[in-house]
Amino acid sequence: MSSTEQVLSEFIDAWNAGRRPRVVEYLGRVPEGPERDELAEQIGTWLEVAPTPEYDPGARAQIRAEPIVRHVFEAVGQDAGLWPAVLPQLRAGAGLSVPQVASRLVERFGLGGTDEDRAAEYLERMERGELEPARVSRRLLDALGELLGASGRTLADAGRLGGAMRPAAAGGTLFRAGEDAGEWVARDIEALSRAAMRPAPSEMDELDRLFTGGPDG
Amino acid sequence: MAARSDSPRVGRHDDEHLRRFLAARERGDAAEMRCWWDELVIDFFDRMDGFVSVAHKGRLNHHEHELAVQMSMARFSERLISTYEGVSMGELVNACKTLARGICMDVQRAAARAHKRAASLDAGWNMDAEDRPAPSWEADEAWHRLDREERSAEVRDFLDWALPQIGEDRRRVLELSFEGASIPEICEELGISEQNAYQRRSRAFRDLKRLKERYDA
Numbered sequence: 001m002s003s004t005e006q007v008l009s010e011f012i013d014a015w016n017a018g019r020r021p022r023v024v025e026y027l028g029r030v031p032e033g034p035e036r037d038e039l040a041e042q043i044g045t046w047l048e049v050a051p052t053p054e055y056d057p058g059a060r061a062q063i064r065a066e067p068i069v070r071h072v073f074e075a076v077g078q079d080a081g082l083w084p085a086v087l088p089q090l091r092a093g094a095g096l097s098v099p100q101v102a103s104r105l106v107e108r109f110g111l112g113g114t115d116e117d118r119a120a121e122y123l124e125r126m127e128r129g130e131l132e133p134a135r136v137s138r139r140l141l142d143a144l145g146e147l148l149g150a151s152g153r154t155l156a157d158a159g160r161l162g163g164a165m166r167p168a169a170a171g172g173t174l175f176r177a178g179e180d181a182g183e184w185v186a187r188d189i190e191a192l193s194r195a196a197m198r199p200a201p202s203e204m205d206e207l208d209r210l211f212t213g214g215p216d217g
Numbered sequence: 218m219a220a221r222s223d224s225p226r227v228g229r230h231d232d233e234h235l236r237r238f239l240a241a242r243e244r245g246d247a248a249e250m251r252c253w254w255d256e257l258v259i260d261f262f263d264r265m266d267g268f269v270s271v272a273h274k275g276r277l278n279h280h281e282h283e284l285a286v287q288m289s290m291a292r293f294s295e296r297l298i299s300t301y302e303g304v305s306m307g308e309l310v311n312a313c314k315t316l317a318r319g320i321c322m323d324v325q326r327a328a329a330r331a332h333k334r335a336a337s338l339d340a341g342w343n344m345d346a347e348d349r350p351a352p353s354w355e356a357d358e359a360w361h362r363l364d365r366e367e368r369s370a371e372v373r374d375f376l377d378w379a380l381p382q383i384g385e386d387r388r389r390v391l392e393l394s395f396e397g398a399s400i401p402e403i404c405e406e407l408g409i410s411e412q413n414a415y416q417r418r419s420r421a422f423r424d425l426k427r428l429k430e431r432y433d434a
Contacts, residue, residue, distance in 0.1 A: 005419035012418065013399040020263050023270035024282065037274055042422040044271035045429060048310060049372050051395065052231040052260050063259045068287045072258060072294055076251070082291045089284055093324075095331040149327020154288050154320060157295040164298045165251045 004030050004039045011043055018053040020062070076162030080129030083159045087127045090148040098123050101147055105210075108143050115207045122211040133159030137217035140210040231260040232306050242298070250298070258294055261313060265289050268317035273325060285324040289317045307372035379428040387421035394418060 007029050014021035023043055030036050055063070063069055075082040091101060102119035106112070111119075125131045133156065142152035209217040238253035269285045277285060293316055303309060376395075380388055393403050403414045 003415070005415040008422065009400050009415045009418050012394055015263075016394070016397040016399065023267040024275055027270060027275040032275070040271045040274045041426060042419065043267065044314075045422050045426040047264055047267045047271065048314060048429065049376060049395070049425070050264075051397075052264070052306075053397075054230050055259070060259050063262050064255075066262060068283065068290055069258060069262055071287065072290050073255065075291070081295075082287070086284070086287060086291065089280075089287075090327070093281065093284060093331060094327055145323075149323050149330065150288060150320070151323060154292055154323070158288060158291040160299070161291050161295045162298065165247050165254065 004035050004042075007039060008042050008046075012046055012050075015046070015050060016053060018055050018059055020055075020059060023047075072161065075158075076165055078129055080126070080131065080133055081159045081161035081163070083126055083133065083155075084129040086158050087148075087155075090150060091127075094148050096147065098127070101144070104147055105140070105143055106207075109139075109206065109210065111207055118207055119211075122207070126211075131211060134163075135212045135214055135217075137210050137213055138215050139217075231257070234260060235306055235309065238297075254294070254298060257297065257309075258290065261293065261309070262290065264310065265293060265313055265317055268314050269321055272318045272321035277321070277324060277328065281324050281328050285317070285321050288324075289313075289320045292316050292320065305372075307375075310372065375429065375432050378432060379425060382428060383421060383424045387417050387424060390414060390417040391421045391425065 007026050011021050011023070011026045023040075026043065027036055027040055030039050064073075071082060071085045075085065078084070091098070096104075098120050099116065102116050102123055105119050105123075106116050122131065126136070136156075136159070138152055138156070141155045145152045145155050148155075204213060234253050234256040238250060238257055241249035241253060266286050269282060269289055273282065273285070293313055296312070296316075297309070301309070301312070303312070380391065383391065389407060390403055393406060398406065400411060400414050400418075403409075403418075404411055407414070409417070
């Protein structure tokens with residue numbers, strides 16, 4: 001074991017040299033207890049004020065290839081951000097299966113036992129990135145976060161990650177009517193009138209609102 | 218002062234990345250935003266990893282640590298894109314530290330709960346209040362809070378205030394450290410032994426931490 005003072009200095013030198021020292025490894029060089037706590041505080045102070053080293057292209061490429069960074073970059077292109085990467089991990093870390101999470105959520109919101117299967121289905125869709133994060137309610141994210149060990153806000157950010165940088169969906173395209181416009185307009189009107197005569201879809205129940213009713217659902 | 222051929226310049230390139238990112242965000246230029254956001258994520262990854270390690274002081278296992286870093290990076294990245302209102306790297310570093318600390322606490326609590334759950338399969342939803350994730354939806358506005366309250370915590374302002382209050386011997390070691398000097402270079406510059414340099418650096422950080430606490434208060 002080295003002295004705390006020496007380890008701190010070695011960390012700072014490695015940081016400044018762009019050698020990407022890992023704090024956890026340096027902490028492991030001193031005995032657990034007050035010494036390690038003090039070293040952690042001192043390294044924390046350094047990290048608060050230290051300039052970012054000017055990494056060379058090799059080091060930047062190395063950071064870019066870190067699994068966490070790769071996931072974050074890839075999540076920008078995904079509709080559900082980091083949910084597919086993070087939710088199953090959180091659940092596994094909490095030692096819960098999907099049905100167990102569903103059962104606790106149903107209990108938490110005072111829903112009927114018959115909702116458990118549907119809740120489990122929704123949860124599986126969330127984990128697969130098939131639910132739109134913007135439509136999942138805050139209440140649900142808070143409750144899920146409490147079960148899995150993350151704040152609702154953290155879960156929301158993980159799902160929305162990078163949404164603002166995705167290319168915008170193509171806007172509506174306007175066509176000017178060519179020949180025989182009357183015929184296709186009539187067809188459209190007919191289709192619309194058929195749709196209008198159909199019975200309205202069933203109302204969302206509490207479970208639907210939690211998973212797809214929007215932030216305030 | 219001794220030449221530091223093996224040390225990369227400890228520069229303010231990250232300031233430039235942030236400035237360009239914010240300018241692109243202001244213009245709504247998604248492609249340009251993405252480009253500079255990528256660079257900022259790379260700039261911040263090691264620091265975030267470090268803040269997470271400092272927060273749990275080596276008490277999370279590898280998997281839990283990685284999960285905490287991943288969620289911290291997700292929140293950091295998404296907040297940066299969508300709501301970050303600050304303008305300086307100092308503010309961003311502070312935000313980074315606060316996020317890492319909060320998420321680490323959540324992951325640690327979840328790990329402890331999973332442990333308890335493994336011991337008692339009946340343990341369920343009704344966790345103790347202190348077991349719940351720290352930040353509620355409404356209260357977890359660390360990012361905005363930082364925007365408002367921690368503007369004054371700009372690193373350079375802090376150092377301008379703090380450094381003159383530190384004794385000459387220790388202050389010189391700190392200044393050289395911020396310039397990227399390694400221990401052998403500090404020894405050469407100040408004509409002191411390696412052991413003395415370790416000691417001065419460590420004590421200087423103790424002083425700096427105490428001053429930071431006063432400054433933040």
